[in-house]
Amino acid sequence: MTDYCLALDIGTSGLRCQALDMATGETIATAITQHHPIPGMNVIDHVNYAIQSGEDVANGLIIGAANQLFASLGIDLSKVKRIGVSGNTFQLSLFENIEIRDLAYAGKNMLKSLGVVPPERNGKMLKASELGLKDVPNADVIIPPAVTHEIGADAIAMLKMTNILKEKEPVIVVDYGTNAEMALIVDGKIYTGSAAAGPALEGQEIERGMLAAPGAVSDVNMEADGWKCKVLDESMIDREGDKVDPETGKLVAKGEMDGKAIGITGTGVVAALYCGMESGKIDTPVIKTPDEKIHLQDDICITSHDVDEAGKAIGALRAGFLTLLREAGIWTGDVKKAYMSGASGLYVDARKAMKIGMVVPGAEHIVQFGNTSIALAREVALGDMDLNDLREFAKKLRATHVMFATSEVFKNIYSIEYSLWCTGMPASEYNNMLDIYNLPPLSESAGEITVERLSRTDLPDTENSKIFILDEPGTILVGEVFDCIGCHRCMKACPEQAIEIVKEGDRTFAQVKSDRCAGTACRRCEHACEKGLLHLREYKIKV
DSSP: OOOEEEEEEEOSSOEEEEEEETTTOOEEEEEEESSOSSSSSSHHHHHHHHHHHOHHHHHHHHHHHHHHHHHHTOSOGGGEEEEEEEEOHHHHHHHHTOOOHHHHOOOHHHHHHHTOOOOOOSOEEEEHHHHTOOSOTTOEEEEOOOSSSSSOHHHHHHHHHHTGGGOSSOEEEEEOSSSOEEEEEETTEEEEEEOOOOGGGGTOSSTTBOOSOTTEEEEEEEETTEEEEEEEOTTSOEEEEEEEOTTTOOEEEOOSOSSOOOEEOHHHHHHHHHHHHHHTSEETTEEOSTTSOEEOGGGOEEOHHHHHHHHHHHHHHHHHHHHHHHHHTOOTTSOOEEEEEHHHHHHSOHHHHHHTTSSOTTOOEEEEEEOHHHHHHHHHHHTSSOHHHHHHHHHHOOEEEOOGGGOHHHHHHHHHHHHHHHSOOOGGGHHHHHHHTTOOOOOOOOSSOEEEEOOSSSSSSOTTSEEEEESOOOOEEEEEOTTOOOOOHHHHHOTTOOEEEEEETTEEEEEEETTTOOGGGTOHHHHHOTTOOOOGGGOEEOO
């Protein structure tokens, strides 16, 4: 009789789950969502939604998506004994359904006026039934501790799973995701930060973008007669795709993949940006092709909007790690080793990423690690990492957290990045702009760079197990719309096709696919309704 455990990673861009054989540690199946179930594209959107619509609603969406993921694994869920969970502090607080306002608001006086008592986040073991997780009645759920409200389990995973704290020389690790956690270690001191890079580097807010999944273009390389794509196969391993003419999309040579590519990951976008800039087909923010698009295989294109979105994300990353360097009293050229974590950090071509600003200039050794968050969840689920050991590790961490939102250095550097990516400022002016803000010039990139890729796939141990992609997690928000005239302007205005107006007898309802909805940062559907009848923040989960 096989007993199972589950590893659940609650990321800002989506949920990922793996079913493991408790006796052998073998991965039985993997399931992922294509989007996060809470409306919005980043953690700020999720915070706003949870506060405006209610923490119970936000919690219900996460738990609902987790239940759907578990059901898709194809195992006997009654045999699940333990569930290890990882994610940032906000996501885990919503998962547990505890207070989040202490994460959203700065200042003790503000929290006191609201009557907010910050909850303990020192790690817990709960029964699955207490959390609303269905069909796993015998499972214990283990939630790792946070260090502070800014440094959560995902940051602990990033530090612990990479063993970065054992490094003797200055070293930096960046989790290349929507929330872009990063840590710089100098003389045993830890400096942490979190840049709201947005979802572009995970393939979202990109016209044909998607999370890393089978069928996604993950890399692009220039050759003399065309650009060759790489595509993720069913085991999430990148394979040779088609070679095409980037100006027309005309097929030059067929690749080894049988099926068509269905979209492009953030890493593919980075590679296309690099190729475009190196070949002169992209002069940010302009694409210099006849139809102002970069063509890849199977009619997948990169647009000027994609360049803009990816550029803002890359700019936030570079502004973030430069701000940490400044805080530590060092600069580019002082950090010779850089770790790249997360799906984007693993699949991206590290040299291309460095060339366009995603890796600290002057680094000579780059280590690509993969998804540290789910790696931690796996060890917790299998019992290889004890909750008390994690508490001790968190207690020993004494980090200086740099709030980028209030940092003058971050603001100044990001203004340079925005000028570079979005307004056409020549790259040759970058150091001159740094000088205006009394910042040193960037170091030249190292001539010889050693790249060490420690894993073939972002999700561990998927070569011999099934991967299920949950396109529709079934998280629907519904609200009645009074006096609706059925013009459907709201539906036409939604860029994600998330909203549908449904008639039931003489009543009209708006149904919103929560994982598709861009949340409070969008609200185009609300603005499109001339009578102001839509109020998404009031909608409840459809049962």
